[in-house]
Amino acid sequence: MSEQRILIVSHGHPDHSKGGAEVAAYNLFKEFERQGLDTVFLARTDQPSHGGSAFSTINTDREILFHTHMSDFFLFQSGNKKHIWQDFRGLLEKYRPTVVHFHHYIHMGLELIREVKNTLPDARIVLTLHEYLAICANNGQMVKPGKQMKLCYKSSPIDCARCFPERSAADFFLREKYIKSVFDLVDVFVSPSHFLIDRYKNWGIPEEKMVMIENGQPEVEAPPPRILADSEVHGRFAFFGQINPFKGVDVLLEAFKILPEEVKEKVHLDIHGANLEGQSEEFQEKIHKLLEELSDLVTLQGPYESHEVGRLMEQTDWAVIPSVWWENSPMVIQEAFNHGVPMIGSDIGGMSEKITAGETGETFRARSALDLSKKIQKLVSNITLRDEYVKNLKEPLKMWDCAGKHVVEIY
Template identity: 60%
Template structure:
């Protein structure tokens, strides 16, 4: 244990274990936990699991007992409350008293319950609570997307009257009380970490005091970057890749429409690799739209399915550009840092946390959010301009996991 640190017993809490759930927040939380461990800190990783444990217990362990699965669920998604109150008030509280962490570092409350914050404060009044924000769920009831329900229109702020228009079964008073409740839970947090300035500004406008907010990007493994992909004679840098879930918010339909709109002579120069899954979980209309586009583009697009985090370096070596076509704001997509970590420029929609991370015309390109015509134009620009090497050389390697962990410890030592 590192005796020189003020806080040296850390409990990291995430809404899923990356062995079971491959989301960016889960991976970021786990990477940080492993770095805390490498620094010699006494730390545990608590991750929610939707699977039943053997014997029906609330907790189960893995990896020599340092990683704990919390078998629980949300019962009230509107107020983000746990379905099983005893899991919180009795079992989680008892776990805290036994372990006695000096810090509880939350990375989410989804699938568990935001009242976890109250349980920590009641059980261990002197323990510091650190909270990394990864999305807008507290601000927006529409899956935290800040997109008008049933449309692709963006929301720029949280307003009870407007929220009730998206969910007419709820009143504006319901949304007002929801915000008051969630803010009362968030008031228990000592410091919030945001991986992007955009997300930080959204939560500041929502009501978190500015002095409780700090921006620290998610860390990446140390890398010297990858050399450019070797081209054959006459080949252009036309290998594009998408990484993520295949759902309407991620804009995969926009991406495929853009490739379909390319002139035939351009289609002969490009290829798109889609690394993602869960199309089968989407609505039938969306599934049909994607499948029709894939049939049309069978000579241009390859769908590879899901991937493991450790495969990312190899997959990025095989591409020239990463494309992020999301139609919602995003926060700080881990795939952008991963692309930069391996020297790959990024093309993204021109909004939110995506646009913040990409310098248009310097480390990648922006296109107009939701416009497949704009994206098609940028794809043609990307392969016609001889700027790839410049972009590659302009990329600044992202913060390492080690640097990220040290930045978190510095925050804790000052609260």
Template identity: 50%
Template sequence: MNKVVFISHGHPELSKGGAEIASWNLYQFLKSEGIECLYIARADTKSHGGSAFSQRGEEILFHTGIHDWFNLTTNSTKQLFGDLNSLLADFKPDIVHVHHFAHMGIEIFSAIKRAVPQANLVFTLHEFMAMCMHNGQMVKKDTLKLCNKAIYADCHKCFPQHSPGDFFLRKQFLLDQFCYVDAFVSPSQFLADRYVEWGISESKMKVIENVLPKIEPIPPRTLHGGEKRIRFAFFGQINPYKGLDLLLKAILLLPDHIKREIRLDVHGANLDLQESEFKDKVTLLLDQLSGIVHLRGQYESEQLPSRMAECDWVIIPSIWWENSPVVIQEAIRFGRPLIGANIGGMKEKIEGKAGLTFEARSASSLAERIVQATEPEVFDYWHGELSHYTCAESAHLAFLRSLTA
């Protein structure tokens, strides 16, 4: 493996999404291994003189767009099949590592295969966008109920402008386009299983966790005079999918003697931007939990270690599946066990490995787990388990080398 091209649907300095960061971290890691890499990030802005490319540091910005969000196709064929084609042919990569097709078009796979047919085409899946039109969440649009499977008739209920047959056509079309991919990488087994059940060949699927930059563990918080593990933290956006309201309800359900002692720090923002029904619900709960819950606001990545250091446990109460949320990996690496919902990526990454799980969407189940977690010996056990974590760097390297061996 001599040359790798990364294609991301955004530059992490411009858009801090999980896929952008995951591709960036892997790109940085491969570079540090001495592999010649080219990072192409789709950019939102107009370029100089209407060109398809511009530059940001060492990385190339790709100015293109998607035009049909049902079929996920683009009209910008010149950019994909002209400009990108020429650039790839010129660079002659062994591997093209695509981290998303959003904002560029599902045709990117055929474009890459036309440009560099000998190169291995790897695609990392980050959510369910191909199988769920509801932002790839696999959650019903009106009721927010979880979807276990993309059933055409159910998709039609979420998007009545498209018939069940339309969703059938969409799926077949996307599966056709995925045929150009030589290998799929999924950061979680859960996501991989869903895609294999949906129609992607199991033989092409590889589960490898996302790569994180080097993180040093932080020692557990020092307890004083019989103190329990009573400091909990929530990291993430405040919106209906992330389940902060569920967490607040769980705290309300705690026995008084625990409620008096514990503290929850909420590291996230945007409550004021939520629709009024959700905002009112959370505000009312916060009023009832005054002195227990502290809104700490948004944080920059350099602030993360100190905020992690303050807490004993990190709670992920999401009501949607999650896949491999970066906060789970970060908490593990910093040495903070987790409490998470027993569905999807949270269950896979936490249960039996990194902490406690509760029955998804159940405040009383979460409350029980919080009570359990305050016991120092429970914390100590799960904190000890975190040391078994192995970084995915070598797995990525071995996988990519196997493709070009």
């Protein structure tokens, strides 16, 4: 074990972008480092580099930035193939990792996986799947393009071509063949949810190649329950994450809007969300309009640093994940549970897998503001419910344990 050299490849560095996958990859790297393992974190960045070099470093000389990009998001083609066959190859030749663990290939190119096989045929290749990119050309969301954002249950070249009229079924056939030819080189696929494993199994990845490991959480002390004032109820709700059309913030706001007036007096919603300014104007307008209408019971708090999560969770009675897509294993669920906060989530995909309705939280009919609104009413009307749910919370997988599982079970 001590002779392992572990290269972790991520499509971003959490110092630049705080997506769940980047944070998960980085946490794993930091935990390996803490445990004294030989490891390198390679994170893609879109920032220009010094002197045009493919690599630079950040924080320490074990955290390497890869200044590269993708030119084709359909086939995940690198936009600078020399970066792969020269620079990435050079890195592999010099570091000679025994394990190359990809937490993504997007923004860099699927060719990276091919290149590991070319250069280090004996290295173990691990790929953590964070969404359905290989299966679905609509940003890997398995949600059909268009305003309605209909949920998709299964892909096939013919069905996919219907979602993308500019492409033919043959294009999707070739896409699937191509991606699978690269995935064949992967030794183990890791997924933090069973739901995602099922989807990839249906798509054709052999079940025995896939392992479910939850994203590890740091050790924290769960805060003591908030002391309620007289006649106060557990009415503090919070949303954590990106604000984009897939995350259902609009559903959440609609639900608050239709709460009965007497409930509205007892509740408050904090939105700890980033990236609203990066969304379409139409979407931004919709959100801003709802925020305005709800200005006395909803606060837009903006983005947060990951070390601030604890403090924010302390002020939260219920965390809400109203996503309108399947999700995988949303980081916020594990974070909330880690801080002793029960969840309300959509009743689909990774959310219904992780939240047991009536035990560790509530689920509501995905996309239904009315159902969500009813669940909110239920939670604030029963003053003992929260304590009950909190008692049922199991301690989530800790970081050290997660890292250990990787080393023992996967590498």
